[in-house]
Amino acid sequence: MRLFKLLLLMAITAGFFYFLNFSQQIGATRLPPMGKFLSPFAGFWQNGTQVDQLPTALELPELREPVDVVWDDRHVPHVFAKNAHDLYFAQGYLTARDRLWQMEFQTHYAAGRLSEIVGERALPLDRFQRRIGMVYAAENALKGMQEDPEGREALEAYAAGVNAYIAELDEISKPLEYKILDYSPEKWQPIKSALLLKYMAWDLTGRNNERAMTRTLAALGPELTDKLNPYYPPMQDPIIPSGTKWDFEPERAVMPANTTPPLDDVAVEQHQPDPFIGSNNWAVAGTKTAQGHAILANDPHLRLRLPSIWYEMQLSMPNLNVYGVTLPGTPCIIVGFNESIAWGVTNAGSDVLDWYRIRFKDASHREYWHDEQWKPTIARIEEIKIRGAQAVIDTVFYTHHGPVVETGSSTNAESATVPGAAMRWIAHDSSQELNAFMLLNRARNYDDYLQALRAFDSPAQNIAFADIAGDIAIWHNGKFPLRWKGQGRFISDGTDPLHDWQGWVPREDVPHIKNPQRGFVSSANQHPTDESYPYYLGWDYASFTRGARINERLMELRAITPQDMIDLQNDALNLTARNLLPAMLAAVESQNLTEGEQKVLNVVKAWDYRNNAIQAAPLIFDRWRRILYDLMWSDEVIRADGNLQWPRSDVTIVTIIEQPKNNFFDLKATANKTESFEDIAFQAFRQAKDELEAELGPIGKPWAWGKASGTDILHLAQIPGFGRTNLFTSGGSGIVNATRKYNGPSWRMVVELAPAGVQAWGIYPGGQSGHAGSYFYDNMVDDWVDGRPYALLFMRSVNEKNEKIVAKTQMRGQP
Known part of the structure; x- marks a missing residue:
């Protein structure tokens, strides 16, 4: 019996030892080694201490001269260096100090390496990232960025700064997420900075609808397809004012005799970027402002995460003093201002990604048919390492179009060839976007801004500009393929060279305007021009609503102040409701309503069209x-063989307002009745009321917009408890304050360009620190919800005195 007890005790001890020192798989969740995680000496307890303590001095041998860092009360570092190497080294070190895990995790995601951290569940995503050529794109971008000596120096110095911080880490100081996920950081390389830029490029330009549009064309025919999703949508208020004259002779792409797309397209498992990526920006001339100074505003709309996508900094050295936000993991300031200019970005939305149906000679995929000949593919072997399992080998075949993301499993009986789908993406090409931002950081006037824009190819952006001389401008900027009208709208024929990109729109011909007569420039992802613009850039731009509302307010306002611009960024007017609701109300008011239905209708009738958080x-x-919308279009777009492209929202609005008897309102399920708009509007109202009562109870406080449809900011790895959820936000989709469940203004910035001294205000929904135990992890979230940006401390010298300064650190090389 004693022996049995002894053996049992030893077994329990061994099991407990194993549990504490090795990771455990429980269902779909893998736990870290709990001994390391719970250790009072090196576990998560240590991450709750010292994260906000700032050193007064740092010894870093790689520095050539001392660097001074001034910390303000929001944990923003103001970096003063004497040379470029030290400036970007310090930027890398300080950013890693606050955001290392985020930087690393995002590069693993971009490179298709998440399986190394979380195991087999990430394999489909990793395979897709490899197949769309993310590393290939980063390699090409890095080559381009390193062609410029200043770009090479910035990338290498930044990487050295990150690695200097990594070298200081031990099990105690390692960021908490490494302990939870049980892995360690690896050495930072410049390719990782390039990967982060491509990660952002995919987020902004990777969404596409060629397959849905091709299915729509096959099902509905060209006339109805173009009616539901026109080349130029109604109700547009374009970025470049309508009626602008184009003083150039356009180049023309040769259109093939047959533009009908291959209708038997290859299914591609796509991990689409978020469909609600967008942004607002505008710049107002001094003739419209209270103080006579130009004012610029910008708020990029992105997926909201903790840690935040942005990191706020000031970078200063001789001939450079710039403030703004940067992407953690990349040098420079991405959106911001200096002592002379300010700039802000919105996504251009023009088409820079096409899908091609490839005809392979056989199942080996070694040759494909193009221009009446068989051409060789290039095979790239991808080894996907998987935690706790054997590595997976995937071969990605590259054509001159780009990588073949998916290959068909069956052959065409008539030709005995194998189909495939290849992706042509502008971000695969060599580029110099980092160099463009370096030029913007030190620009002094419009000519400098223009020089910077010429170096920027991808992702295409509407880049607004203002300076202390009073100039304002906006460019729909990027490298755009020279296309025939409609090219890339559907799956393209990969065998015909006339379906290839036939060159580039000359940079001087891309839509732009400087100092317009109306006294402002603006963009909100809408169509860049009216129909007179002679180049075809794409068709699927944002709805008119945000752009029209911004332009409406800027036309109305006089003696504009920075507070007016802050108020406009928080504007919650629902332009869709202002256009649609009168017709919807008229359709229901004539019906026999129950007491409960009348009560709900009265709430809507009294509404001022503003999506304020407290309102029902x-x-x-x-x-x-x-x-x-679902009742109106479901008969047309929902099919057993795959959904078709949903009609544009502006087409829906025009149809409702102008054609209430249109056949689109007739429901096929009711064979003995022909519905009108009034019929389905009442049906939709009754269903909406019943659904909301079932979910939330009788109309009351739970129906408040901010409570029922508020915003969640989740942790980047969706670790429970590390996010901020149920935020009581106003605004919504298609509204200037473009909050959604997981999206919203990721950085709000307003800059007044006074010659005597630039002033600025800004905020993002998060905090400077990436450490969940830090006060500065999410300290700005509540003020962001309330629309209260902070006055930014833009220092002119390291010796400047200000009550917001809380600490100073000197970084110096060892003697």
Whole structure:
């Protein structure tokens, strides 16, 4: 019996030892070695201490001269260096100090390496990232960026700074996420900075609808397809004012005799970027402002995460003093201002990605048919390492179009060839976007801004500009393929060279305007021009609503102040409701309503069209509109063999307002009745009311827009408890304050370009620190929800005195 007890005790001890020192798989969740995680000496307890303590001095041998860092009360570092090497070294070190895990995790995601951290569940995503050529794109971009000596120096110095911080880490100081996920950081290389830029490029330009549009064309024919999703949508208020004259002779792409796309396209498992990526920016001339100074505003709309996508900094050295936000992992300031200019970006939305149907000679995929001949592919072997499992080998075949993301499994009986789908993406090409930002960081006037834009190819952006001389401008900037009208709207024929990109739109011909007569420039991802513009750049731009509302307010306002611009960024007017709701109300008011239905309708009737968080009317309208759209279009777009492209929202609005008897309102399910708009509007209202009551109870406080449809900011790895959820936000989709469940303004910035001294305000929904135990992890979230940006401390010298300064650190090389 004693022996049995002894053996049992030894077994329990061994099991406990194993549990504490090795990771455990429980269902789909893998736990870290709990001994390391719970250790009072090196576990998560240590991450709750000292993360906000700032050193007064740092010895870093790689520095050539001392660097001074001034910390303000929001943990923003203001970096003063004497040379470029030390400036970007310090930027890399300080960013890693606050955001190392985020930087690393995002590069693993971009490179298709998440399986190394979380195991087999990430394999489909990793395979897709490899197949779309993310590393290939980063390699090409790095070559381009390193052609410029200053770009090479910045990338290498930044990497050295990151690695200097990594070298200081031990098990105690390692960021908490490494302990939870049980892995360690690896050495930073310049390719990782390039990967982060491509990660952002895919987020902004990777979304596409060629397959859905091709299915729509096959099902509905060209006339109805073009009617539901026109080349130029109605109600547009373009970036470049309508009626602008184009003083150039355009180059023309040769259109093939047959533009009908291959209708038997290859299915591609796609991990699409978020469809609600967008942004607002505008610049107002001094003739419209209270103080006579130009004012610029910008708020990029992105997926919201903790740690935040942005990191706020000031970078200063001789001939450079710039402030703004940067992407953690990349040098320079991406959106910001200096002592002379300010710039802001929105996504251009023009088409820079096409899918091609490839005809392979056989199942080996070694040759493909193009221009009446068989051409060789280039095979790239991808080894995907998987934690706790054997590595997976995947071969990606590259054509002159780009990587073949998916190959068909069956042959065409008539030709005995194998189909495939290749992706042509502008971000695969060599580029110099980092060099463009370096030029913007030190630009002094419009000519300098223009020089910087010429170096920027991808992702295409609307880049607004203002300077202390009073100039304002905007360029729909990027490297755009020279296309025939409609090219890339559907799956393209990969065998015909006339379906290839036939050159580039000359940079001087891309849409732009400087100092317009109306006194402002603006963009909100809408169509860049009216129909007179002679080049075809794409068709699927954002709805008119945000752009029209911004332009409406800027036309109305006089003696504009920075506070007016802050108010406009927080504007919650629902232009869709202002256009649609009168017709919807008229359709329902004539019906026999129950007491409960009348009560709900009265709430909407009293609404001022603003999506304020405390109101119930925005929630009622939103649900009502969604059901109405579904009833209106489901017969046309929902198919057993794959959904078709949904009609544009502006087409829906025009159809409702101008054609209430259109056949689109007739429901096929009711064979003995022909519905009109009034019929389905009432049906949608009743269904919306019933659904909301079932979910939230009788109309009351739970129906508040901000409570029922608020915003969640999740942790980047979705670790429970590390995010901020149920934020009581105003605004919504298609509204200037473009908050959604997981998206919203990721950085709000307003800059007044006064010659005597630039002033600026800014905020993002997060905090400077990436450490969940830090006060500065999410300290700005509540003020962001309330629309209260901070006055930014833009220092002119390291010796400047200001009550916001809380600490100073000197970084110096060892003697």
